[in-house]
Amino acid sequence: MLWFKNAIIYQLNNDSLFNKDTIEKAIKSHLFTPCGNLDTTKMGWVSPYNDNNQSDFIVDMQGHLLLRIKKETKILPAPVIKQTLLEKIDKQEQALSRKLTKNEKASLKDEVMIDLMPRA
Structure with a gap:
């Protein structure tokens, strides 16, 4: 079962800009990549199912879209x-x-x- 650490819910008006294909195209241009040697933080989109699945980035349930973003932070004490x-x-x-x-x-x-x- 998937439990949320942080969930943000938005209600948007029906608009041609907010269709599933347009959102998926925008998400695929900003996928998650892990921190490099000199990066302190990185953020990007991942599959709602798990991190290894790179095919579905949006879950569509009865007109509701579920997206997941991942953030990695390096900490130096x-x-x-x-x-x-x-x-x-x-x-x-x-x-x-x-x-x-x-x-x-x-x-x-x-x-x-x-x-x-x-x-x-």
């Missing part, structure tokens, strides 16, 4: 980022024999985020 950043800052400060500027620390934080994102 703040303590992990902070710990890795502090280690990098210490290494840089020892190598340069001086304190790093605010801009240098910000660019190091960006590097840490890029390094950690594929492992999230």
Whole structure:
């Protein structure tokens, strides 16, 4: 049995723009693809039945259309980022024999985020 975590119901007027074929064509142009190495979130349409079925994206029951969208989010915990950043800052400060500027620390934080994102 399918239970919803989050369901949003819309009531639309009968219009030629909201027919099943037009909606299915629009959905097929925005299908779900999993997050890549540097992506933090991805969202796209999937089959209401399961994720493996790529043929039916709309369930039509007595004029009611059921659609399903999927969202994938990568989470990087703040303590992990902070710990890795502090280690990098210490290494840089020892190598340069001086304190790093605010801009240098910000660019190091960006590097840490890029390094950690594929492992999230």
